[in-house]
Amino acid sequence: MQLATHRMYSGKVVRLDVDTVRFPDGSTGELELIRHPGAAAVIPCASDPGGPDPTILMIRQFRYATGGDLWEIPAGTLAPGEAPEACARRELLEEAGVTAERVERLTSIWTTPGFTDELIHLFWATGLTVGAAAREPDEFIEVVPRPLSQVWSGIRDGEIRDAKTVAAILYMAGFVLAK
Amino acid sequence: MQLATHRMYSGKVVRLDVDTVRFPDGSTGELELIRHPGAAAVIPCASDPGGPDPTILMIRQFRYATGGDLWEIPAGTLAPGEAPEACARRELLEEAGVTAERVERLTSIWTTPGFTDELIHLFWATGLTVGAAAREPDEFIEVVPRPLSQVWSGIRDGEIRDAKTVAAILYMAGFVLAK
Numbered sequence: 001m002q003l004a005t006h007r008m009y010s011g012k013v014v015r016l017d018v019d020t021v022r023f024p025d026g027s028t029g030e031l032e033l034i035r036h037p038g039a040a041a042v043i044p045c046a047s048d049p050g051g052p053d054p055t056i057l058m059i060r061q062f063r064y065a066t067g068g069d070l071w072e073i074p075a076g077t078l079a080p081g082e083a084p085e086a087c088a089r090r091e092l093l094e095e096a097g098v099t100a101e102r103v104e105r106l107t108s109i110w111t112t113p114g115f116t117d118e119l120i121h122l123f124w125a126t127g128l129t130v131g132a133a134a135r136e137p138d139e140f141i142e143v144v145p146r147p148l149s150q151v152w153s154g155i156r157d158g159e160i161r162d163a164k165t166v167a168a169i170l171y172m173a174g175f176v177l178a179k
Numbered sequence: 180m181q182l183a184t185h186r187m188y189s190g191k192v193v194r195l196d197v198d199t200v201r202f203p204d205g206s207t208g209e210l211e212l213i214r215h216p217g218a219a220a221v222i223p224c225a226s227d228p229g230g231p232d233p234t235i236l237m238i239r240q241f242r243y244a245t246g247g248d249l250w251e252i253p254a255g256t257l258a259p260g261e262a263p264e265a266c267a268r269r270e271l272l273e274e275a276g277v278t279a280e281r282v283e284r285l286t287s288i289w290t291t292p293g294f295t296d297e298l299i300h301l302f303w304a305t306g307l308t309v310g311a312a313a314r315e316p317d318e319f320i321e322v323v324p325r326p327l328s329q330v331w332s333g334i335r336d337g338e339i340r341d342a343k344t345v346a347a348i349l350y351m352a353g354f355v356l357a358k
Binding site: 030033062117 | 188195208213241242243245249286292295297319331346
């Protein structure tokens with residue numbers, strides 16, 4: 001239970017609070033927390049997902065935090081009042097340059113609950129049509145169509161290491177396509 | 180490329196920097212970054228993983244950031260100079276109260292590369308022996324043995340939503356046990 005909260009930093013992306021908290025045993029303490037509005041990520045399936053080896057529009061993105069490029073799926077932070085599916089559709093267009101007939105929810109995951117309340121909602125999209133990408137000035141993104149079998153082995157071999165991407169692809173493969 | 184870095188906050192868990200960065204196109208900008216020493220997480224398999232439905236020692240942990248309890252696998256932050264496998268073994272004992280004959284690496288994942296350099300190394304452990312758990316004062320953890328089939332359906336149904344746990348279990352099921 002929150003007893004008090006103090007904003008220590010508020011920037012472009014990160015808002016850092018130190019909260020005074022009552023723990024389940026009745027004791028109190030202070031916890032640092034990055035407050036996040038939540039996010040959405042979406043697997044763009046560019047060919048029939050029921051086919052033998054569907055094509056995924058993967059994103060290769062410069063990530064300063066990881067020291068280089070990272071393989072990801074399109075994703076971004078929820079705008080104020082934005083529903084997760086709307087965010088997924090917006091990021092699909094902005095980052096991968098496509099619109100989708102169908103965007104379906106997979107699950108939602110807490111990225112790193114030890115220090116942030118960020119929850120990412122995972123989706124997959126089918127029935128894609130090419131639109132016009134519109135990236136942020138500090139986004140360096142390349143769209144690379146890859147067969148699911150190659151994405152699968154990339155996860156196995158550690159080439160693909162972004163948490164939301166690993167979770168979304170393995171979830172889709174295990175629970176949706178395996179049906 | 181890093182041009183400058185300024186520490187904006189340094190706390191118990193979180194260190195927040197604002198870095199001046201040169202982007203791939205030569206432009207410069209500022210990025211907020213939570214610097215993290217990295218972490219390890221480990222799936223404790225309490226029965227023969229080759230058996231029909233192995234038992235996983237799941238952790239039910241109070242997470243203030245998520246507003247309640249979260250299903251997880253044992254995990255924690257790397258101590259200074261600590262190797263990921265040593266961290267996994269330490270957290271196995273501290274959080275689940277067990278030692279393991281074998282701890283094997285699955286993969287490593289960037290938890291949320293938009294604002295932190297946290298990399299979690301994922302392992303699975305077999306040949307468990309009961310030891311003595313030793314939790315931190317602000318850790319509220321219950322160990323709950325659950326059959327893998329139930330963990331699997333818990334991920335499918337959104338009962339289990341911790342990113343490292345979802346990624347580790349789906350990875351183990353898809354690439355290790357499926358062999």
